[in-house]
Amino acid sequence: MTHFSATAAEPLTGITAAPLSLFLLGATGRTGLPFLLQALARGHFVTVYVRTISKLPAAIAVHPRLRVVTGELHEADKITLAVRAATPDVVYVMLASERAPHTAVSTGTHNMLFALRALKATATGEPGATPFISIAAWGLGPTGAYITGLFSRLFVNVATTLFWSKPLADFETQLVEVEAAKDAGLIRPTLILPPILTERAKTNSYLSGEPHLMKDAMGVTNFVSRASIADLCLKLGERAASGEAVPQWVAITNP
Ligand SMILES: NC(=O)c1ccc[n+]([C@@H]2O[C@H](COP(=O)([O-])OP(=O)(O)OC[C@H]3O[C@@H](n4cnc5c(N)ncnc54)[C@H](OP(=O)(O)O)[C@@H]3O)[C@@H](O)[C@H]2O)c1
Secondary structure (H helix, E strand, C coil): CCCCCCEECCCCCCCCCCCCEEEEECCCCCCHHHHHHHHHHCCCEEEEEECCHHHCCHHHHCCCCEEEEECCCCCHHHHHHHHHHHCCCEEEECCCCCCCCCCHHHHHHHHHHHHHHHHHHCCCCCCCCEEEEEECCCCCHHHHHHCCCHHHHHHHHHHHHHHHHHHHHHHHHHHHHHHHHHHCCCEEEEEEECCEEECCCCCCCCEEECHHHHCCCCCCCCEEEHHHHHHHHHHHHHHHHCCCCCCCEEEEECC
16 A cells, blocks of 8 residues: 655646546535636546536536536436446545535435446446545544544534534444445545645645654644645545555645
8 A cells, every 4th residue: 555655745737648537526615616626727527416506617617528417415316327427537525514414425425336336337347446535534534543632632522512513423424335335346435634624725735644644743723725635636536546556544734
């Protein structure tokens, strides 16, 4: 397995040599939209599945390498048709479960996995596991053990009590399905673990890497911009699509 070092990000510049087919849930979100813009600028083909097309900037909605499909996350057949048409090299989940009914992340993931299963059931030959990249949060999965110290634990407890308990429960539901799909050889998952998100511009100075390398740089009150997360997700997707092993858990923060 590749071990990323917790070092500064290398810039992504220019048009990629190998345009990919990317499938994105959450394109109208504050991370999904910068990701979409960056992916198109890199020369990739992107299929987005959104519930409200008017939330995409008009100039982007007509981009020649963008396919927009509208539907709700629970409409598994619609997602399946969209995934089949895209035959994606990498799939992305940039949804948020912070609003009622607090199930967007797990529902979108469930039906994305349903669609990939359907796609692989009719594939010729031996279909490989699809890279699957989704945004979680520092403290989830194996990183719960890294939330140490009185202040950090208090901060997380207060945040969970006030607004985080339902999104957190939905992430846990997602993770169970993601693990099962990984074990079944359906996907190669990468879960991104940021601290607090900001609307600032993308930087080339963010730190990213496997949690055990990043734990001393991370903190529950650290920040990182959504645009920098988009940059990291694009870079990891390109690496995974080229066959490179990408870690299942990748933390990101500003220095
Ligand atoms: N806020 C933080 O500091 C923080 C920290 C760590 C991790 N995170 C996580 O980072 C992820 C990305 O966050 P973000 O701020 O970029 O998200 P965001 O701007 O709130 O975008 C959420 C996306 O999910 C879609 N969505 C939400 N509920 C939906 C539903 N019921 N049906 C269909 N689509 C739905 C939204 O679609 P519409 O545009 O149609 O509503 C939008 O595209 C989230 O999972 C969040 O929990 C956040």
